[in-house]
Amino acid sequence: MSSAQQVLAAGPPVSVKGPWRPLGPRHLHGSDFTWAIAFVVPYAAVFLAFVVYPFGYALWMAGKPSLYAELIDDSSYLRSVVNTLLFVGLAVNLKMFLALVLSGFFMRRRRWIRALLAVFVLPWVLATVQSCISFHWMLIGEPGLVDRLLWEALGIDGPLWFNDRWLALGSNIVAYIWKWMPFWTVIFLAARMKIPRDLYDSAEIDGATGARRFIHVTFPVLANLYLLCTLLSTLWTVGDFTTVYLVSNGGPAGATEVLATIGFSYAFEGSNPTLGVAAVMSALPVLIPLVILLMRRLQTSEVRL
Amino acid sequence: MSIAAPHPARRRRRLRRVITEAGSAMLGIVLLIWSLAPIYQMFLIALDPEEGEVEFDGNIWPPEPSLEGFRAVVTQEARYLEDFWHQFGNSLFIGLLTMFLTVLIASLASFAVSRMRLSRGSLLTNAALLTYAIPAAFLIVPYYRIMHSYGLTDSLWAVIAAHVTFAIPFAILMLQLYASFIPFELDDAARIDGASAVQVYRRIYLPLMVPALAVIAVYALLLAWNDYLYQAVLLAPRNSTVSVTQGLLFTDTDAPWNAMMAAAIIYVLPPTALLFVLRRYVVAGLTLADGER
Numbered sequence: 001m002s003s004a005q006q007v008l009a010a011g012p013p014v015s016v017k018g019p020w021r022p023l024g025p026r027h028l029h030g031s032d033f034t035w036a037i038a039f040v041v042p043y044a045a046v047f048l049a050f051v052v053y054p055f056g057y058a059l060w061m062a063g064k065p066s067l068y069a070e071l072i073d074d075s076s077y078l079r080s081v082v083n084t085l086l087f088v089g090l091a092v093n094l095k096m097f098l099a100l101v102l103s104g105f106f107m108r109r110r111r112w113i114r115a116l117l118a119v120f121v122l123p124w125v126l127a128t129v130q131s132c133i134s135f136h137w138m139l140i141g142e143p144g145l146v147d148r149l150l151w152e153a154l155g156i157d158g159p160l161w162f163n164d165r166w167l168a169l170g171s172n173i174v175a176y177i178w179k180w181m182p183f184w185t186v187i188f189l190a191a192r193m194k195i196p197r198d199l200y201d202s203a204e205i206d207g208a209t210g211a212r213r214f215i216h217v218t219f220p221v222l223a224n225l226y227l228l229c230t231l232l233s234t235l236w237t238v239g240d241f242t243t244v245y246l247v248s249n250g251g252p253a254g255a256t257e258v259l260a261t262i263g264f265s266y267a268f269e270g271s272n273p274t275l276g277v278a279a280v281m282s283a284l285p286v287l288i289p290l291v292i293l294l295m296r297r298l299q300t301s302e303v304r305l
Numbered sequence: 306m307s308i309a310a311p312h313p314a315r316r317r318r319r320l321r322r323v324i325t326e327a328g329s330a331m332l333g334i335v336l337l338i339w340s341l342a343p344i345y346q347m348f349l350i351a352l353d354p355e356e357g358e359v360e361f362d363g364n365i366w367p368p369e370p371s372l373e374g375f376r377a378v379v380t381q382e383a384r385y386l387e388d389f390w391h392q393f394g395n396s397l398f399i400g401l402l403t404m405f406l407t408v409l410i411a412s413l414a415s416f417a418v419s420r421m422r423l424s425r426g427s428l429l430t431n432a433a434l435l436t437y438a439i440p441a442a443f444l445i446v447p448y449y450r451i452m453h454s455y456g457l458t459d460s461l462w463a464v465i466a467a468h469v470t471f472a473i474p475f476a477i478l479m480l481q482l483y484a485s486f487i488p489f490e491l492d493d494a495a496r497i498d499g500a501s502a503v504q505v506y507r508r509i510y511l512p513l514m515v516p517a518l519a520v521i522a523v524y525a526l527l528l529a530w531n532d533y534l535y536q537a538v539l540l541a542p543r544n545s546t547v548s549v550t551q552g553l554l555f556t557d558t559d560a561p562w563n564a565m566m567a568a569a570i571i572y573v574l575p576p577t578a579l580l581f582v583l584r585r586y587v588v589a590g591l592t593l594a595d596g597e598r
Contacts, residue, residue, distance in 0.1 A: 032421065033423075039413040040418070043477075046466075050469075051470060054451055113333065123343075125573070128531040134343040134344070135343055240440075264534070281443070287439070
């Protein structure tokens with residue numbers, strides 16, 4: 001679902017209050033009512049057939065308590081939980097923080113920086129599968145581009161990135177950040193551009209420059225948006241299958257599997273579908289509160305700058 | 306910073322500026338390398354003349370750049386890529402239909418809820434957001450079973466249905482946001498002139514919403530284009546897509562990687578082209594949704 005991250009976040013800088021609360025109910029009559037219903041029916045059908053039914057099906061499949069006992073006994077499941085927490089926690093926060101800092105860099109009015117921005121957003125347009133594969137080959141070891149460059153430039157024997165759990169996890173995180181940081185940078189850049197200039201001018205009169213200006217002016221204005229984006233991104237990254245599957249392939253020996261990939265391997269490689277569904281469904285107690293928090297923030301807070 | 310000179314303040318300021326400029330130039334170079342390295346790696350492998358071990362000989366520069374890899378893809382001579390154009394066609398079919406259906410279904414629902422003000426309609430658009438409570442990757446097993454019961458085993462339509470399902474909630478959110486900047490007076494005036502609901506949708510709503518529609522079209526295409534999991538699970542190997550072939554073989558060093566990477570480069574072109582064509586609308590859609598009007 002990672003590409004969903006791309007644009008959904010385009011929403012946040014806006015007051016989400018308006019659109020979700022129509023101007024007031026109006027009673028539709030006759031053919032208008034029929035047409036309105038007819039317009040809504042296709043989506044209602046999609047929602048019932050492809051959201052409600054699969055979700056209910058998943059709950060039913062994963063309903064047996066014995067499945068969870070089986071999961072807890074499985075050390076590779078517990079490791080995947082730890083990996084998911086590390087992957088999501090580190091990748092999302094690093095990415096968001098770097099995006100926030102870099103959006104400040106791209107605010108500088110220089111022609112070459114403008115041109116650099118066009119190059120910088122390339123990873124976002126590149127297809128996920130292909131860019132993950134490229135990362136895989138870059139880090140494959142001695143013949144890979146990274147180790148080769150380390151040897152040529154510094155005379156260091158590069159490590160075998162996918163033979164060590166922590167290096168492999170780090171590689172996944174780096175590939176993930178490479179792919180998704182540009183998008184969030186653009187979001188923060190758009191938000192920064194909306195901060196009124198006189199806010200900075202008055203801060204300057206009060207003697208705030210550089211880092212202090214960031215701490216006392218920029219960040220408070222962006223904080224709400226930053227939190228919202230981080231929440232959204234966390235939700236989607238929990239379900240990120242492609243990065244882990246195609247960069248480290250869960251290796252070495254399954255040491256970097258996350259919930260999404262281990263659920264897949266239980267279901268399709270271990271031919272135990274119910275266990276696979278139970279594995280991913282075990283994340284629900286964490287995901288549901290996150291979604292509720294997100295919806296409340298979307299509904300109650302003015303995110304407008 | 307410890308320069309003691311006649312005009313320390315001015316000096317310090319100048320020094321500071323030089324440091325800032327040097328710093329941002331260095332950051333610029335780092336970002337350039339960071340952004341381009343994986344893309345460079347793709348070309349490095351794709352431009353290699355021979356298939357086999359050569360691509361991974363640890364070259365930093367292609368020793369004898371050649372377009373052999375691209376030729377082998379286009380003529381479908383490369384191993385594993387015998388069906389490249391068929392798979393490319395499948396990817397294109399899935400991508401374009403996901404795009405079309407997302408735009409159609411989402412705009413109809415959004416029109417009924419936000420413009421015709423269907424009472425209780427907002428329940429549906431709110432429920433749509435709940436879709437994102439479960440990451441798509443988590444529902445692959447139920448989907449696999451359900452598509453079977455719908456009679457869509459090994460059907461491109463199964464993949465399209467899955468992509469449309471996960472693209473629509475964002476599309477509706479985006480359309481609702483954008484529509485809130487279009488005055489209702491326009492609709493009302495048309496209604497007084499005797500326009501039907503369908504005519505308002507076609508003649509007023511759709512033309513005014515073009516930027517938002519462009520954003521969701523690009524978004525839906527990228528969603529389908531980026532997917533691996535759903536296409537790999539729901540489609541049979543003989544009827545798969547470009548993503549799946551590449552994803553399945555990615556650890557196989559014996560595959561003809563020059564051709565594989567050439568195929569990857571060809572594959573990333575369509576969405577890039579679409580984004581380029583629609584860039585004006587996409588920028589307008591994103592910034593208008595930002596509340597500037």
